[in-house]
Amino acid sequence: MQDTPLYERIYAIVRQIPPGKVATYGQIAALVGGCTARMVGYALAALPFDSDVPWQRVINRHGKVSPRSGGAGSALQRQLLQEEGIQFDHEGRVDFAAVGWDGPELV
DNA sequence: CCTATGACTGGTC
DNA sequence: TGACCAGCCATAG
Numbered sequence: 001m002q003d004t005p006l007y008e009r010i011y012a013i014v015r016q017i018p019p020g021k022v023a024t025y026g027q028i029a030a031l032v033g034g035c036t037a038r039m040v041g042y043a044l045a046a047l048p049f050d051s052d053v054p055w056q057r058v059i060n061r062h063g064k065v066s067p068r069s070g071g072a073g074s075a076l077q078r079q080l081l082q083e084e085g086i087q088f089d090h091e092g093r094v095d096f097a098a099v100g101w102d103g104p105e106l107v
Numbered sequence: 108c109c110t111a112t113g114a115c116t117g118g119t120c
Numbered sequence: 121t122g123a124c125c126a127g128c129c130a131t132a133g
Binding site: 024025026029036037038039040041042043044045047055058059060061065066067068069073074077 | 112113114115116117
Binding site: 093 | 121122128130
């Protein structure tokens with residue numbers, strides 16, 4: 001597992017996020033261990049939109065999708081999350097108490 | 108090898 | 121979870 005690039009480790013954690021749930025960059029970074037939220041954001045930034053990683057479920061600590069570079073993409077992310085059943089409030093934020101990921105399950 | 112860059116976080120008011 | 125300040129560390133050229 002340590003032989004795997006940090007990127008793939010981050011992707012592995014993101015793939016573990018169940019549908020209808022969202023996690024923060026810090027959450028992912030803590031689960032990966034040895035990397036910070038910026039590493040997660042940068043790793044996801046390098047991900048293609050058609051990747052097998054549900055990067056859309058990764059948002060910032062404010063409960064909102066990141067502005068991303070360029071501006072577009074964040075709208076797509078919100079759209080994908082809504083398709084998963086995640087509700088956004090009038091301020092474009094999600095309810096951590098409702099869709100907050102508790103982690104890779106305690107099994 | 109060194110430099111630049113980046114989808115962030117945390118504590119405080 | 122509003123806003124502000126400074127730090128963090130891996131990846132690419």
